[in-house]
Amino acid sequence: PAKLPLSVLRPPVLVGREREWARMEEAWAEGKTIFLSGEPGVGKTRLAHDFAASRGVHMVLESRPGETHVAYSTHVRLLRQIMARCPDTTLAPWVRRELSRLMPDMAGTEGPPPPMVDEAERSRFLEANCLAIYQLCAGMDAIVADDLQYMDAATAEFALLMLSRRHDIPSDGVFPRFVDTYRRGELTPIAAACIQQLVEAGLAVVIELEPLHSEAVGTLLGSLELAGAEGLADNVMRYTGGNPLFIMEALRHLLESGGLERGWPEHVHPSGRGRDLIQRRLERLSAPALQVARLAALAKTSFALELASEVLEMTPMSLATHLSELEAAHVLRGERFTHDLLFDVVREAIPPSLVPLLHRRLASALEQRKAAPVVVAQHWLEGKEPQRAAPFLVAAANAEASAFRHMEAALLYYRAATALEEAGALDEAARVRARARGIPSA
Ligand SMILES: Nc1ncnc2c1ncn2[C@@H]1O[C@H](COP(=O)(O)OP(=O)(O)OP(=O)(O)O)[C@@H](O)[C@H]1O
Ligand SMILES: [Mg+2]
Incomplete structure (x- = not known):
């Protein structure tokens, strides 16, 4: 494949998110956790990342597919990631020991604690995890927790506890704020309920991201410094609906298959x-x-x-x-x-077997409704009934001929003739072909 310019791997400028950014600023100033929700590819990660980066020291953590059903799997993976960032942090021995319930390698010489037997022990365990996170993240300004739709329920409940207690932390202000993202409609019920509780408690806001407006799409295309890109705004908007991921994929595809100078092709094969x-x-x-x-x-x-x-x-x-x-x-x-x-x-x-069937049903329904003959004909053709398409093609050709659109008329007669040949009606096909030839200058 052709070598792609860097700008289409990652657009250099964040476009069209002024309103969302302002709401994030507001939530930030109020100390709230920010949740960004939206359809796949709409730009959640990008916005969360750019915003976090503008706050200072930050870190991006993500949940992964497959973690949903394994208790604490997200939490353990992220905790290890955070610990790897500051390996010299010394956690209190009792905190370490509690963490070893999830990470046996953290157990000291006395080994992991016996299994929990009551609620008090569970609270102690959760408390230890909160403290560990507060301590390990103390130097950071912002943390992005990406793709919460993959987070397991136990982690979600823990996160709720951690985020709702952060106001009790004496050192509040050094503890990072969270910017979290998830795909709209894909959260587990437990995660959705946790977010709902945070919002109701006034501790969080949910900001819904919509696809980019056409003006922002124009700006995006202009920012990429690609010859011919800016003129494609209308086509890009129509094809992608303003979803930045789809936009970038379509552009990459066009670049790989020969450049943008020739304009928008008739058909862009959906890919990637x-x-x-x-x-x-x-x-x-x-x-x-x-x-x-x-x-x-x-x-x-x-x-x-x-x-x-x-x-x-x-x-x-x-x-x-x-x-x-x-x-x-x-x-x-x-x-x-x-x-x-x-x-x-x-x-x-x-399914391929369904296509002709649906076309035939459409053809006869449209026929009854006296739809445009070309449209009816097209459905009969795709329904693999060329003999039923032919009369409509002829009718359409006659209409064109009587309006003196000779070129269009001739083409339709030829299409009708081809359909008739396919259906085995050779004599009639010959007659229709003769009519096409009889048209002036066709
Ligand atoms: N507002 C924007 N301006 C410029 N580029 C953007 C914008 N939003 C997204 N992009 C780019 O579009 C692509 C897709 O965005 P992103 O990965 O953030 O989507 P997402 O919503 O996180 O998708 P997913 O649901 O798959 O995680 C990325 O290359 C990103 O840099
Ligand atoms: Mg993302």
């Missing part, structure tokens, strides 16, 4: 992390909602509630429910996909 993320988002939809999304991808601009309810044999009531699910998941906005990348991924993932 963006594609995987969207696929996983689609997997979380209910089966009927996914079915509706698939139909929308095939019907394109013809997609409408009534049409969908007929083609999918769903009552308008249940269809409305599925549509609101799709809206809540930011897949559709009204009757449209929120951006073209989503559309492409949905379209590509439709």
Whole structure:
């Protein structure tokens, strides 16, 4: 692959987050923990990181996939990471001994303590963990805890305790503030409840990140110092919906496949992390909602509630429910996909055997509704029924011919002829071809 400029690996400037930044400043001044939530790739990590970096000494810690179901797995990994940063810190012996319940290698000569038997012992254990963190992090200004959606429940409860008690720390002010991120809708119920409690106690704020507005997308493209990038703002917005991860992936893909000077291609093949993320988002939809999304991808601009309810044999009531699910998941906005990348991924993932079937059902529903003949024809063609497409192509060609659009008319006659040949109607195909040839200057 072509060597990519550094700017597309990481945009040099943080764009379009002025409002969020101001809210973060405010929360910071009030000593609150900041939670950033939003869809995958929207820019949570970037904003959290840039903000933390602007505060002084900081550290980024992340939860990882796979930790969700193993008690204290996130906590132990992060604690080790923090300890590695300041290996000379001496923890009080009783604190060390409590920590050895989770990290046996921390036990001194007397070995780890016996298993806990009551609530008092559990409190002591949690207290020790809090103290260890307070002590180890004392020199830091900010800590980013990234991707809380992967955090295990025991760690989440511990974090709640730690964050809600921080006001009791005598040395408050040296203890770092936390900027935490998670993917919207992906938190475990326990983690969600912990965050809720912090917010209700006035100790935290949740800031929802939305995709970038078109103006910020323009600024982003301009900041990359790539020839031809700035002129792509409208296309980039339409294709990605303003999601910075998708934007950067699309740009990298275009650069690797030949540069931006030639403008935006007809079709950008969805690839990389963006594609995987969207696929996983689609997997979380209910089966009927996914079915509706698939139909929308095939019907394109013809997609409408009534049409969908007929083609999918769903009552308008249940269809409305599925549509609101799709809206809540930011897949559709009204009757449209929120951006073209989503559309492409949905379209590509439709089981091949289902595609012609849905096209045929769309074709006959649109035929009844007297939709534009070219549209009906296209669905018959994709439904692998060329003989049914032909009359619509001819009708469309006639209409073009009578409006003196000769070029368009001739092309449609040729398409009709090809369809007829495919269907084995050779004589008729020859007649239609002759009509195309009979058109002036075609
Ligand atoms: N406001 C912004 N200005 C410039 N670049 C940005 C902005 N937001 C995000 N980016 C860039 O877009 C890419 C994706 O952002 P980031 O990794 O922060 O998304 P995320 O929301 O954390 O995604 P995930 O849910 O996968 O963790 C990164 O390369 C990041 O530098
Ligand atoms: Mg992230």
